[in-house]
Each structure stands twice: as structure tokens, then as C-alpha cells.
Amino acid sequence: MGKGKNKAHEPKNGRPQRGANGHSSRQNHRRMEMKYENSDKVKFPVKLAMWDFDHCDPKRCSGKKLERLGLIKSLRVGQKFQGIVVSPNGKGVVCPDDLEVVEQHGASVVECSWARLEEVPFNKIGGKHERLLPYLVAANQVNYGRPWRLNCVEALAACFAIVGRMDWASELLSHFSWGMGFLELNKELLEIYQQCTDADSVKRAEEEWLQKLEKETQERKSQAKEEDIWMMGNINRRGGGWQSDESESGGSSGESESEGDKQCVEYDSLGNAICIDSINSRKSLSEESEDEENDLEENKEPVSYDSLGNLI
Numbered sequence: 001m002g003k004g005k006n007k008a009h010e011p012k013n014g015r016p017q018r019g020a021n022g023h024s025s026r027q028n029h030r031r032m033e034m035k036y037e038n039s040d041k042v043k044f045p046v047k048l049a050m051w052d053f054d055h056c057d058p059k060r061c062s063g064k065k066l067e068r069l070g071l072i073k074s075l076r077v078g079q080k081f082q083g084i085v086v087s088p089n090g091k092g093v094v095c096p097d098d099l100e101v102v103e104q105h106g107a108s109v110v111e112c113s114w115a116r117l118e119e120v121p122f123n124k125i126g127g128k129h130e131r132l133l134p135y136l137v138a139a140n141q142v143n144y145g146r147p148w149r150l151n152c153v154e155a156l157a158a159c160f161a162i163v164g165r166m167d168w169a170s171e172l173l174s175h176f177s178w179g180m181g182f183l184e185l186n187k188e189l190l191e192i193y194q195q196c197t198d199a200d201s202v203k204r205a206e207e208e209w210l211q212k213l214e215k216e217t218q219e220r221k222s223q224a225k226e227e228d229i230w231m232m233g234n235i236n237r238r239g240g241g242w243q244s245d246e247s248e249s250g251g252s253s254g255e256s257e258s259e260g261d262k263q264c265v266e267y268d269s270l271g272n273a274i275c276i277d278s279i280n281s282r283k284s285l286s287e288e289s290e291d292e293e294n295d296l297e298e299n300k301e302p303v304s305y306d307s308l309g310n311l312i
């Protein structure tokens with residue numbers, strides 16, 4: 001059972017839920033907080049906060065992990081936050097000019113599921129400085145390679161990195177095995193954003209980056225097309241060759257395919273013979289699994305996305 005302050009539903013019997021040790025989840029929450037308060041856990045240099053809607057699996061949730069580490073504070077619906085609120089409801093994007101607000105008041109996120117954003121009462125949370133993040137790619141195990149959809153720790157780290165506090169970004173991410181990968185994956189882009197000033201300049205930099213990605217994608221596509229055409233030519237030659245080979249050798253060797261089998265054969269880009277039927281069944285399988293991945297918010301397999309967030 002999650003312990004977010006903003007969980008939507010009440011326990012079925014109306015009584016508070018009890019943990020395995022017989023204490024209410026509220027008592028356990030407090031005990032957990034005290035455990036971290038009393039230990040000499042790292043104190044983060046600025047305030048970190050989140051509205052937690054308990055949508056996610058606590059074992060995979062980066063916000064919950066930060067909470068367990070005593071690094072982030074949970075906010076209630078109705079509470080506002082003075083610092084930067086990194087949120088899907090943001091209007092402008094995080095920019096280096098936000099440094100002062102971050103250093104004075106910290107940063108916060110909305111811990112919820114991407115699939116359930118419509119359940120989040122954005123009008124009752126947030127603050128004066130609500131921000132989107134510009135294009136960056138997730139490195140976490142759940143959404144690896146996916147642009148824009150960062151998890152909570154990545155979102156906070158991205159905010160710190162863009163305003164120039166790489167030290168805070170690294171410190172936060174260091175608690176996650178994959179964490180430093182986020183800074184490596186986005187190194188070039190983060191450096192570009194860091195050189196901007198206001199939100200407009202970050203948006204321009206983002207736009208240029210996306211155009212560059214789009215151009216590279218188009219180039220790759222036309223290169224692949226050219227290679228395909230080259231291979232097709234090869235196939236045609238070989239297709240014609242079957243008959244002449246046969247006629248040259250004086251007929252069937254006994255190993256050549258029947259007419260029906262010939263229709264079944266295609267060649268891949270390396271010239272290997274493959275069966276169309278198997279391609280078709282693989283295609284429909286991959287289409288199905290793509291659908292499944294789209295349905296699953298937390299797909300485990302690393303996948304790639306193009307500049308517009310489409311699955312490649």
C-alpha cells in the first residue's frame with residue numbers, strides 16, 4: 001500500500017489500513033520519517049518537494065525512493081510551492097534565469113502516472129513558477145530512451161542541471177544505479193541549455209536540436225532506402241539467375257524450390273533468404289507488442305524514439 005498524502009481512494013472498510021507490523025500506515029510513515037530524521041542522512045542543500053498521488057509502484061517510484069532517503073518532502077493537495085514546480089502543467093520551460101528561485105526556494109515535482117494526468121487536480125497544486133522541461137531523454141529503466149517523459153528524480157536533476165547546478169543534479173542522481181547515465185545521455189543538450197538565458201532562448205535551442213534530429217532521421221531513412229534499392233537490384237539479378245542457372249545446369253537440381261515456395265522467399269538487407277510468411281507473422285507480432293508497449297506505461301525493454309517521441 002502506498003503512503004502518498006494525496007491518494008484518491010479510501011480504504012474499503014473505512015478504517016485506516018494497517019501495515020504488516022499492525023501499525024497504521026500513517027504511524028509507519030512517521031516511524032520511517034523519524035528513522036531518517038534521526039540518522040545522519042544527507043540533507044539536500046535546497047528544499048525538494050512533491051505532490052504524491054500514489055499512482056506508481058512504490059518499488060519503482062523514484063519520488064518514493066527520494067522520500068525514503070529523507071531527501072524530499074511530501075506536499076498535500078491545496079499546498080502550494082514557492083520554488084520551481086517542474087510539472088506537465090507548466091507553461092514556460094526551465095531556464096538558467098530560474099537559478100535564483102531554485103537556490104532560494106528549491107524545486108518540486110508531481111509524483112503521478114503519465115497515464116493518469118487527468119486525475120491530478122493541477123489547479124490545487126503548483127505555484128508561481130510552474131515549468132515544463134525542454135526536450136531531454138529519459139535514462140531510467142522504465143522509460144529508457146523516451147523523450148520528455150522523465151521520472152521525478154530525472155526531472156529535478158534536469159532542472160538543477162539547466163540552471164547550472166550540476167553538483168546538485170549529480171548528487172540527486174547518485175542514489176540511483178542508472179542515475180549518472182541520465183547526465184551522460186543528455187550531456188551535449190544540457191550544455192546547450194546551460195548557455196541560454198530565458199525560457200525563449202531555451203525553446204529556440206530545443207527547436208534547433210529537434211530540427212537537427214529530424215534532419216538526421218531523414219538522412220538515415222533515405223540512406224536505408226538507397227541500400228534497399230541496391231539490394232532489390234541484386235535480388236532481381238538473382239531471381240533471373242535462378243532460371244538461367246537451372247537451364248545452364250540442365251534443369252532442376254532437385255533442391256530448387258517449387259513455384260509456391262519461390263513466392264515465399266525474400267531477401268533481407270544482408271542477402272539472406274527469409275520467408276515472407278515469417279516476415280508477415282513477425283510484423284504482426286511486433287505491431288502487437290508495440291501496442292502492448294504503448295499500453296504499458298512501465299515497459300522494461302529499452303526502446304528508441306524519434307525526435308517527436310514516436311517509437312522507432
Ligand SMILES: C[S@@+](CC[C@H](N)C(=O)[O-])C[C@H]1O[C@@H](n2cnc3c(N)ncnc32)[C@H](O)[C@@H]1O
Pocket residue numbers: 056060061062063086087088089090108109110111112113114131132133134148149150151152153155
Ligand atoms: C509523471 S511523474 C512519473 C514519476 C515516476 N513514476 C517516477 O518513478 O518518478 C514524473 C514527474 O516529473 C516531472 N516531469 C517529468 N518530465 C517532465 C517534463 N518533460 N516536463 C515537466 N515536468 C516533467 C513532472 O513533475 C511529472 O509529474
